[in-house]
Amino acid sequence: MTDKEMLFEYLLRLGDNCVILSQRLAEWCGKAPVLEEEMALMNVGLDLVGQARLILDYAGKVEGAGRDEDKLAYHRDAQDWRNLLLVEQPNGDFAVTMARQLYFDLFQQLQFEALVKSKDQTISEIAAKSLKEIKYHVRHSSDWVIRLGDGTDESHERMQNALDQLWGFTPEMFDMDAVEQAMVDAGIGVDVSTLRDEWDARINAILTEATLKRPDVTWEVRGSREGKHSEHLGYLLAEMQFLPRAYPDASW
Amino acid sequence: MTLPAPQYDKAAVGAILEMVKDPEIPVLTVEDMGIIRDVDIEGEKVIVSITPTYSGCPAMEHISNDISTTLKLHGYGDVEIKTVLSPAWSSDMITERGRERMREYGIAPPSDVGSKGAMLGIDPVSCPQCGSQNTSIVSEFGSTACKALYKCNDCMEPFDYFKCV
Ligand SMILES: [Zn+2]
Numbered sequence: 001m002t003d004k005e006m007l008f009e010y011l012l013r014l015g016d017n018c019v020i021l022s023q024r025l026a027e028w029c030g031k032a033p034v035l036e037e038e039m040a041l042m043n044v045g046l047d048l049v050g051q052a053r054l055i056l057d058y059a060g061k062v063e064g065a066g067r068d069e070d071k072l073a074y075h076r077d078a079q080d081w082r083n084l085l086l087v088e089q090p091n092g093d094f095a096v097t098m099a100r101q102l103y104f105d106l107f108q109q110l111q112f113e114a115l116v117k118s119k120d121q122t123i124s125e126i127a128a129k130s131l132k133e134i135k136y137h138v139r140h141s142s143d144w145v146i147r148l149g150d151g152t153d154e155s156h157e158r159m160q161n162a163l164d165q166l167w168g169f170t171p172e173m174f175d176m177d178a179v180e181q182a183m184v185d186a187g188i189g190v191d192v193s194t195l196r197d198e199w200d201a202r203i204n205a206i207l208t209e210a211t212l213k214r215p216d217v218t219w220e221v222r223g224s225r226e227g228k229h230s231e232h233l234g235y236l237l238a239e240m241q242f243l244p245r246a247y248p249d250a251s252w
Numbered sequence: 253m254t255l256p257a258p259q260y261d262k263a264a265v266g267a268i269l270e271m272v273k274d275p276e277i278p279v280l281t282v283e284d285m286g287i288i289r290d291v292d293i294e295g296e297k298v299i300v301s302i303t304p305t306y307s308g309c310p311a312m313e314h315i316s317n318d319i320s321t322t323l324k325l326h327g328y329g330d331v332e333i334k335t336v337l338s339p340a341w342s343s344d345m346i347t348e349r350g351r352e353r354m355r356e357y358g359i360a361p362p363s364d365v366g367s368k369g370a371m372l373g374i375d376p377v378s379c380p381q382c383g384s385q386n387t388s389i390v391s392e393f394g395s396t397a398c399k400a401l402y403k404c405n406d407c408m409e410p411f412d413y414f415k416c417v
Contacts, residue, residue, distance in 0.1 A: 036390060036391035036393070036401065039391060039401075040392060042393075046306075046308040046310070047307060049308045050304070050307030050308025051307050053308075054307055054337070124338075125337040125338040126337065128338065128340050129304075129337050132417045133417075136392060136393075136415075136417075140392055140393070
């Protein structure tokens with residue numbers, strides 16, 4: 001891969017997480033547990049759409065093949081997506097959605113804090129802008145995990161199950177490979193493997209406060225870097241991409 | 253009717269930008285919101301740089317069209333709207349007049365410059381209706397990305413709080 005191709009690939013990894021997670025959150029529209037929470041989930045999703053647009057717009061320019069943010073979002077098939085397996089997992093019950101959110105929010109916060117120092121000015125600016133939003137996301141998801149964990153017997157049990165169910169998708173966040181390393185060497189990216197300890201420490205503190213146990217799960221699954229996704233991504237894309245693919249010139 | 257010929261200086265353009273309202277809080281102008289980052293004049297071309305409040309703010313496209321349309325209605329034929337991200341918008345950029353107008357409109361303005369306490373739930377947020385500081389948060393996320401939902405424990409009114417970011 002050329003430097004340009006590496007950077008494009010790296011931007012897809014950053015941007016695709018935001019697209020896919022925002023689409024998942026949008027599925028809660030009209031059926032969140034309470035109105036305030038519906039607004040919260042939609043707001044978090046909207047922030048992620050905004051971040052995705054900034055990142056994919058830049059990715060399209062870096063690639064230089066005439067693909068804009070919409071083209072990248074609506075005209076790529078599953079094997080071309082680079083989002084983490086975690087964010088494409090189905091919403092499940094509210095506890096599953098919050099577990100997924102907490103795992104990702106904390107990771108994204110650490111990743112973007114480091115990206116503020118990126119030598120790539122656009123990445124640095126997008127990271128600084130997004131961090132203001134991410135701080136709210138982290139507080140929202142950690143508050144809920146604590147509230148549900150330290151709540152009733154049922155909410156505690158469901159929260160624990162949700163954390164256990166998704167834990168095996170988290171190691172992938174901290175994987176390094178040739179692209180990640182090239183970005184680190186160029187001063188553009190962050191060494192995600194170094195974020196693990198801080199992420200662990202923050203998760204542990206939240207789980208302790210929530211009276212929950214750190215998941216004791218040994219399986220791990222990965223593959224998004226090579227475009228190997230769970231079966232859920234295809235269904236998500238089918239719904240998200242249907243309209244612009246069926247009616248290519250649709251606008252409002 | 254003939255319009256006065258457009259004047260190609262920052263002050264004249266600035267005066268026209270004063271007419272452009274924030275579509276979500278129509279008592280505020282885009283200037284009040286601190287969205288206008290810069291105005292540049294290159295010959296007969298006007299370049300307005302704006303910055304988004306939140307990266308996903310759906311009002312930005314609307315605002316950008318409004319600015320362009322308003323300037324065109326005033327005779328400026330060549331208008332370019334640029335979006336800049338850095339330095340990232342902060343609620344500190346809302347002008348004093350903007351805060352006052354917000355309060356009158358029934359939205360609690362973001363905590364004062366330098367005080368990040370309210371964001372962490374330390375400083376009390378004052379009720380825009382009765383001024384009481386005996387208020388509590390209902391939801392961190394309100395009717396738009398930039399607002400949180402509060403209620404006043406004295407006059408019992410719910411109200412929006414413009415988040416401090
Ligand atoms: Zn009151």
